[in-house]
Amino acid sequence: MIRRLLHYSSVSARRLLVTELVFIVATALLQGIAFLLLVPLLRNLFRGEMGALGTWLIALAGVSIAYVVVAWFASQIGMRASTALLDSLLNRLGDRLVNLPVAWFSRDRSGLITGIATQGAMFVSTMPYAILRLILTGFITPATVLVGMYVVDWRLALAMTVMVPIMIGGYRWLRRAIGRGDAVHSVAVADASNRVVEFARAQPTLRTAGEGAVADHLVEQALQRQHRAYRGMLVTGGAGIAAFTGIVQLSITVVLVLGAFLAIGGSIDPATLIALLVLGVRFNEPIAGAGDLGGGISVARTTLDQLDELAAVTALPEPAGAGTPADWSIGFDNVTFGYGGGAVLRDLSFTAPAGQMTAIVGPSGSGKTTITKLIARFYDPESGTVSIGGVPAPQLGTSVVEAAVAPVFQDVYLFDDTILNNVWIGNSELTREQVIAAATRARVDEIADRLPNGWDTRVGEGGSNLSGGERQRVSIARALLKDAPIVLLDEATSALDIGNEIAIGDAIDAVRADRTMIVVAHRLQTIMTADQILLLDGNGGIRESGTHNQLLAADGAYARYWHERVDAAGWQLSAHN
Known part of the structure; x- marks a missing residue:
């Protein structure tokens, strides 16, 4: 003892x-x-x-x-x-x-x-x-x-x-x-x-x-x-x-x-x-x-x-010296991964070009969020390679990956602190004015304006005083403040009100400039404007890939997926009328 x-x-x-x-x-x-x-x-x-x-x-x-x-x-x-x-x-x-x-x-x-x-x-x-x-x-x-x-x-x-x-x-x-x-x-x-x-x-x-x-x-x-x-x-x-x-x-x-x-x-x-x-x-x-x-x-x-x-607890392997990526492109090469059970992704391969937005769509459970977690190096694949700028993530090291990637997941957690400080943790070296400016680009100023103490209002444990969409706006503001070259966004706007959905769309546009974006897309507008769309097949692979117009012209699985989403959105709109 x-x-x-x-x-x-x-x-x-x-x-x-x-x-x-x-x-x-x-x-x-x-x-x-x-x-x-x-x-x-x-x-x-x-x-x-x-x-x-x-x-x-x-x-x-x-x-x-x-x-x-x-x-x-x-x-x-x-x-x-x-x-x-x-x-x-x-x-x-x-x-x-x-x-x-x-x-x-x-x-x-x-x-x-x-x-x-x-x-x-x-x-x-x-x-x-x-x-x-x-x-x-x-x-x-x-x-x-x-x-x-x-x-x-x-x-x-x-x-x-x-x-x-x-x-x-x-x-x-x-x-x-x-x-x-x-x-x-x-x-x-x-x-x-x-x-x-x-x-x-x-x-x-x-x-x-x-x-x-x-x-x-x-x-x-x-x-x-x-x-x-x-x-x-x-x-x-x-x-x-x-x-x-x-x-x-x-x-x-x-x-x-x-x-x-x-x-x-x-x-x-x-x-x-x-x-x-x-x-x-x-x-x-x-x-x-x-x-x-x-x-x-x-x-x-x-x-x-x-x-x-x-x-x-076994840590992820780290290199003796951190590697340097050639650019901020993302590559998956025959990646297979599961969470200790059956494989969620099987021999998955694709490239997300640097400075462009790649939208990932597909049925529930097809591995959309898993892809973002592998890019952020929450896990290493069971086989295959996840790389950034042509360098495998294990050769870059976790610290390099963490500095390069700003994840914004659907399950956003806010600390029981002020709304300003919850944004500020994205980059503690900036001034209050710089933090507010970045948060304003993500439309967080609208949230602060309605709160009793403005930017200095406490958000409650886990952000309980804010709605889901408002918490996600704060999380996007953190990503803007971090100024990372790669942004991972689990958009998840299907359950949000129209005001938050528009605000998050504007926030995505603010984040998008000069960054490599991987978006688990739900908004039709986000999907349409993506530089590349990956439609997962539900069996761990990619069924179709291309731009929105290319995939619609192919009149395949993506075209059916798109028309179903449009019809569903139209039904919801008419139901409100």
């Missing part, structure tokens, strides 16, 4: 932890020496030898003063070490999260990350002084007492030594049992947290479903699993602590029986026996306390195991 704590510590935190451990060991040794001094002290007291008694009292007082001083320094360093360790854990967690492949976040991990960053990190950071100190004291102090007892009476010391392996075995069993229970409980807590967060975010949808919605049952089931896991942990931990306490009490019973036998036989005088029995009790008491705290080590180990699992 100590080695793992040092592994996750910064240089300064590691230095403080080592210093804290040195002082903890020193306090444990001084405590053991103080207990040993009780033997001659009590022996002389019972024998009435007052002269020697004073000498031992002075020695005990000196050791006690040294113990108080060292313990005070240990507590002061312990508080500083806990703060430094917490800072190290959170920094390591943050650094790892930003380096994890985006694919890792395809599942909801909010419960896991929240657990590590809050209760988990806090518990681990306080564990060295609050728990580890007591456990080390619980074993080092008795060990010091045991060594001293061999000087006083080797027979009683030997009896205690025989019980040591039994107590160590019981302690390890207790720690493993609690660790297993806590690991199960931690998974259940993460799942319950995910469900509760999901339940809160989906309230508008759930309220339309009425009582007894599926989500209600999912939350209830997750909470019940958490309760069962917690009860199981308590039962296992309680039984383990009781068993370990019984083992510890058995050791003092052995010493008592042996001591009484030796006193009856005359091998040891009553005064020495009483002193040794007091020492025997002091030998067992810290060990029993350490057993109660052993579960805390297992709980902390669960958090460290989770950090280890994060560290073990």
Whole structure:
């Protein structure tokens, strides 16, 4: 455990932890020496030898003063070490999260990350002084007492030594049992947290479903699993602590029986026996306390195991030196990819010319959004090559791809901050005026004008105070602000009102100039004006490709798709009339 704590510590935190451990060991040794001094002290007291008694009292007082001083320094360093360790854990967690492949976040991990960053990190950071100190004291102090007892009476010391392996075995069993229970409980807590967060975010949808919605049952089931896991942990931990306490009490019973036998036989005088029995009790008491705290080590180990699992996540391969693309064209060469199951794309090949807009259309589930995620290098294909400017993405490196690509996906997330700051994160080096100018090109000024505090109005968690179309406008403004040469846009305007649809169309026109655009297109106007259209066939390939006029002239699958969209749009229009 100590080695793992040092592994996750910064240089300064590691230095403080080592210093804290040195002082903890020193306090444990001084405590053991103080207990040993009780033997001659009590022996002389019972024998009435007052002269020697004073000498031992002075020695005990000196050791006690040294113990108080060292313990005070240990507590002061312990508080500083806990703060430094917490800072190290959170920094390591943050650094790892930003380096994890985006694919890792395809599942909801909010419960896991929240657990590590809050209760988990806090518990681990306080564990060295609050728990580890007591456990080390619980074993080092008795060990010091045991060594001293061999000087006083080797027979009683030997009896205690025989019980040591039994107590160590019981302690390890207790720690493993609690660790297993806590690991199960931690998974259940993460799942319950995910469900509760999901339940809160989906309230508008759930309220339309009425009582007894599926989500209600999912939350209830997750909470019940958490309760069962917690009860199981308590039962296992309680039984383990009781068993370990019984083992510890058995050791003092052995010493008592042996001591009484030796006193009856005359091998040891009553005064020495009483002193040794007091020492025997002091030998067992810290060990029993350490057993109660052993579960805390297992709980902390669960958090460290989770950090280890994060560290073990396989990252996308990175080049020794970042490549340089010849231009900002995009190429797919026999790309096959699936999400761990059947292939979504099969031997897909196309080229998106630099500085032009390529619209991707096709049936639901045909892989339109998957293409954009591969370009952004959220994933690498299972086979084939995705390249930018003729250089495969793995040879460019993730940092180059991220700098070159500005993705605007359908599922837009805004931070619980002002509307201006949500745009500003696209390029934090620009001035407020430059940010507002870029946002105005994406028609975000219309949103700011209707909000009570204008650009400084908070948008709520996830942008809950804005509509879907307004959130997408903010996301497009971010792309404009980033000024990346490649823009990926999942347009998804089919469910938007006409005002937002027109605004997003204008925003697309603003983004389009001199950029390579890949648009998962839904708007008829966007499709018509694209430089290239790719119609996916629903089986992972491309059915037709070309310009709008070329494909209409071919009178094939795209022409049928187009006429269906036009007819549907006309029906909606007449329905509103």
